[in-house]
Amino acid sequence: MQFDFIKYRRIPYIFSAGLVGACLVLIAVLGLKWSIDFTGGSVLSLEYESQVPSTQEIQRVISDMGLSPVIVQKETDKKVILKLPYINEQTHQQILSRLQETAKIQTGSEQFETIGPVIGKELKSKIKVVVVLSLLAILVYIIIAFGRVSFPVKSSIYGLMGTIALFHDVTIPLGIWALLGKYAGYEVSIPVITALLTVFGYSINDTVVVFDRIRENLIKNRGEDFGVIVNKSLNDTLVRSVNTSLTVLIVLLFLFFLGGSTLKPFSLTLIIGIGFGTYSSIFLASPLVYSFYKIKNRKNNKK
């Protein structure tokens, strides 16, 4: 069975362009909600022995101490997460003892993180360096890897289309994150950035594998129409691309549903990123190379 990716290439183009556009708008309008890793602040998570007191009550206890803003999130019936500005150890202990008065807190269940604004700023600038370095490394890799294919369009075109696909793979999770940040309180934290960088390293390969196959098929089937070759290469590598991503997605789904809450945002980002990465390497990268080839040909014929 052969799918005709080339004939129907415009459908994913429209779908992806719409999605990326929507995500860019979401990021621009809603903005990304940065976690305390980058902004500084505190997160206190507690487990009560029986029932969590009402959100209003907790809110009242904290604001009585003159602290604001406070965000209270109920995770489960027993677990609650408080988000506060940066506080010192004394205030932390005060909060704990005041909350202890409202209902009994389970000992040893506390998780507390407070990050001074200085550390946040440092992490932000450090992660910028890491992101830039990773982008550069991938770019160098793309130049080397895609240099292998240079027919019937220049290798830089393969590289460009691969990069566009990569941009697509990262923009979509970020857009979804903007949406989740606004409506579900999901924050862009260090684990999320780590996951996005991993998507970078992982997703580019699916694309490279298809391009490698195009090169192989170009040599084997000299004189064949470029569209036919691209389509054949996509079909040749289809099962491989889907299966490799599936095995990774399987473990990630388990990590998301069963793993601890710390790993949830991390695995979710990876799931979205790797899912769209596989999709883009099949439906976008190679068809885009073909589209470029066709447009160029049409122009040449007109001359």
Next chain:
Amino acid sequence: MDSKTKNKFIAIALFAAVLSCLVFAQTINKGINVLKTKEVPLLEKIPFVPVKEFKLGLDLKGGSHLIYEADLSAIAEREKREAMEGLRDVIEKRVNMLGVAEPQIVVQQVDDKYRLVVDLAGVMDVHQAIEMIGKTPYLEFRQEKSLPTSTQNNNDEEMSLQDIFEGTPLTGRFLKNADLEINQQTLQPEILLEFNKEGAELFEKITSQNVGKRLAIFIDNALISAPVVQEKIAGGKARITGKFTVSEAREIARNLKAGALPVPITLISQTTVGPVLGKASLSQSLRAGLFGFLCVCLFMIVVYRFSGFLACLALAVYTVIMLSLFKLIPVTLTLAGIGGAILSVGMAVDANVLIFERQKEERKKGEVFERALENGFKRSWPSIRDSNLTTLLIALIMFSFGSSFVKGFAFTLSLGVVVSMFSAIIVTRTLMRMFLGTKLEKIKWLWR
């Protein structure tokens, strides 16, 4: 099957068996224990397997990660590093008193600022620890108590320090400086003490009363040094001589300085995880990993039949190698690290998928079984190499980032990538070659 393959197989099987013993030492020892109770002489001679535990990070066993910023404005530029080391010693002593197992205290320099990063594992009362760490070191001089001669039987060790020494008014705030010096004549290291004016007077008085006795120096109630007073010392300058090495003397001087010029520190970041919570997230992640592993196996067997089954065996070898490396290196396991390891389980079979798909193609082309098998491995190599290379590249860059989450993840992921290349290629190939020329080779549906 040729003998080379057979040898390789035996080597891999032995390797995996030894590592399994290491990983599952406790379970195996339980089994051995049961055998020993059977009262069979031969069985009693079975030795126990040495037990080595996994090293868990703060987020898994509970604990605190504290970052302090030091205010070094009162200290000269070239002495800053040393002042921090002195502070580190003082705080390490305090933390040790709390009974924290293997505290980690590191001095960190960020631009022109100095920080102290304190990792306390398994502390129940973090609040108390924080309070103790935050105190400025308290240095004091104590003189020997005048004891009845009958009890003074040189049994110093049996008596507590409180019984021997009593406080004097001389404390750290009277000490101006302390430094290491090498005596030009004896070439022995000495510690030079310098008191301020008020301190000089006090010191003169105390030394005059204690000639021939010891004058002990305590920081936070811990004895630093107890030199014997040779004579009355006036002028506010004193020397501690004795048989210590340069590094011992340097440590004493550093500690004295920390008491003389206390460095105020402020807590600028804290991450505390309760021990209950840590345990829960460990078991959650391990369960996720186990189910993920089983499901990947199921998937591989359904899709690739017998080849898939062999890939699962290779994945088991992979898991055992990873777990042993965690124990042997040892890797401090954090949640992020376990996340990286679990992710790498999914990635480990990537190579197998690539190989099996190639083999399928080769068979379709009409290649005989053996050729298809070998070509599959050979032709999928560039793709396997490339895909692992990019992941490794990104992981290495991430590793350079300071945050412990990123580091833990990047480290286990890179480890996983490297180990998976071995398991997916060498182990799977050896296992598959075992079936060359056997009856199994002929059963087509096994090798889809």
